Amino acid sequence: MTIHTPTTEAQACAVVASVVATGIPLSIRGGGTRSGLGRPIQVVSTLSSAGLTGITLYEPAEMVIGARAGTPLALVQETLAERGQMLPFEPMDHRPLLGTSGEPTIGAVAAGNVSGPRRINAGAARDSLIGIRLINGRGEAIKSGGRVMKNVTGLDLVKLVAGSHGTLGFLTEVTFRVLPKPERIVTLAWNGLADEAAVALLSTALGSPFEPMAAAHLPAGIGTDHARTLLRLENFSASIDYRGKALAELFSRHGQPELIEGEASATLWSDIRDAGFFAGTQEAVWRLSLAPGNGPRATAAIAKALPQARWFYDWGGGLVWLAVSADGDAGAAAIRAAIRPLGGHATLVRAPDAVRAAVPVFEPLAEPLLRVTAGIKQSFDPAGIFEPGRMYAGI
């Protein structure tokens, strides 16, 4: 196992150029905390961003931060917090769910388009990623986007690279738009609602003028023995009081919500963000993206085929985290059959290597899109050296 750890962009170019000559594929690694995502692949060499660290740009008044790809995410978040700012998309920490250790990097957040509960309102990592530097499969350092948040100059390769899981190239630097941290955060919790009623509540709240920044439902047995339906408000303190009252009134038929603040609220949402309720079990874990209203329909259909399934909802019902037995195909056929008539897609986030090798981890693509995907991969990485097969077999 060779590990290349370039400390400059030029060195990274040279590594890639030398690897292209040998044709030996490369695994791309940041902190290694998300290395279990995607299809398992056989590689003998690793290109690590560990030598590319440091914040390269931070202008609080312009709400922009840039960092080399291997910079620990925690350092970026601490730097922002010192000036009362944050990444807008609340990136998931995969360590609890995947049982990994190490330090997540900012580059991997971009490469994986890693987002969290705020995604429903503030967008995904891809919506805040405004610039990248990347080594493509020709060993060329290329850039896309920049440091300004409004930029439509040329094709948006930033979006393509966000969520490409290292298959298009090696990120050396990323630039994100940031936001002020809210003055106060309060979670409103209603107890005992069934899935359909809970998602209806979340939907009404998200369609209200009161701007919940996160909206989740935890059925009974997820975290506690009773179901909890959660809305998170983030705002100036006086607005929180006003909006919390308005929402309580809107849903008065469900009783007064419990107000959760501070550490309790933060812990609750990090468990939701990280699917922490499924940490440490032997189950396979899926992530389903659906129109929010279809969340309960999908889980009802899945429960018929897979009676042991457990789940909870984020994104107002549009994100279903699902834990099922890891035996056989880890429920792939039943899950995908259940969501096919509804639209949306399912990703197998955690399962033993053998299962992830046998089952399409990402939703299979229709033919024209598969052809486009293969073409884009080829356009960045003609020799197929970056994470070959990580997302789709043969690509």
Next chain:
Amino acid sequence: MSAIAFPIPRADILARRDEIIAGLAPLVAADALITSDDERRPYETDALTAYRRMPLAVVLPSTTQEVAAVLSYCSAQGVPVVPRGAGTSLAGGAIPQEDAIVIGVSKMNRILEIDYANRVAKVQAGVTNLAVTGAVSAEGFFYAPDPSSQLACSIGGNIGMNSGGAHCLKYGVTTNNVLGVTLVMLDGSIVEIGGAHLDAPGLDVLGLIVGSEGQLGIVTEATVRILRSAEGARPVLFGFPTSEEAGAAVAAIIGAGIIPVAMEFMDKPAIEICEAFAHAGYPMDVEALLIIEVEGSDEEMDAQLARIVAIARQHGVKTVKESKSAMETAAIWKGRKSAFGATGRIADYICMDGTIPTGQLPFVLRRMDEIIKGYGLRVANVFHAGDGNLHPLILYNCNDPVEAQKAEDAGNDILKLCVEVGGCLTGEHGVGIEKRDLMNVQFNPEDLQQQMRVRAVFDGQWLMNPAKVFPLEGRVAA
């Protein structure tokens, strides 16, 4: 003006015009194929009216299948295609060429589905931007991107150019508000990307399509996010003695953790032009004007505006005018929203669209003034202050070829300046033909070649909107 080159029309295609028209005729309804000189003329340019080319023919399909049939025919015949929304591009994104077929989506103008529970609407590409908001406003919803041309411009065109607007500081631009598209590829295949759910699986092809300026295919339908309107919205108008102080106030507001829904800047020439047209009550004794809008309940807006006004006072604000009524709100916005039209009444103008890091604002305004004076021209500045997206309007007389050339040269100098200070050539209008030959200023050859190789995945023959975005020299076909 004739500075921007067009490819030489292919003689073999021009010679086959009758044959090509005969080939298109069975593919669409009779009234959807436009071939006469008079009827083709409205399609020879867009909002970059200094440039015009008569297309070979214009096709206005009514269905995705018709678009597929026409594209499939054109690709088989090797005929260039120029997609067109409403033709409001300021960058010349929809200007045709003599050997091209224009495919316009204006007949595909139906709103197909509104889903309030899931907060999405499915619309055809020819629906106007404002019509989406119009269709959902009775329920208290809106479609967020709001380009100044929103009354006329189409969702298809917005997707092509990744359009922005005055309110994207809070709500984002088109790419942040589109969840899915139906895309017809050059070979006629129809692809569904995304839908009512978030984050399409696989590579973010949707993110690539948005802003691709009609080079990768034609979008015929889109699923867009609709958002619930705030309880209320209210602007405040500030007049500052200098643009430096206005810029510092903007930075301080953001630094205080406040993200207003809009922050618009106008310089003195823009104030004068807009006031003369709109009678908005703008102060005439200041050098810079800011319109800052906040949203929420009355109490929330009072509280936020109080904080914003206090910050402005710390930065030397001279005039403070808070809107007290819907009429005053409309008047404040009328001046800003009519800036382009009002300018057009007093002179011809080129509207630039560079973005700069906002910290560079005072330097860029000073330098821009020098550039413009160097050419003996005048400029009026309106721009989105929160995000640094500048819209200098360079005034000139289009009947004077020398002055027209100077205006174009001055515009190019300004865009180069934007790139030099860390910004970009275009924040929301797109590259089109207008900024095509400046792409080498912002990107090095490897950057552009990578973009062109991605482009070639969709169009290896350079048939889709071929004169746009990438310099004519050094193109990569695969």
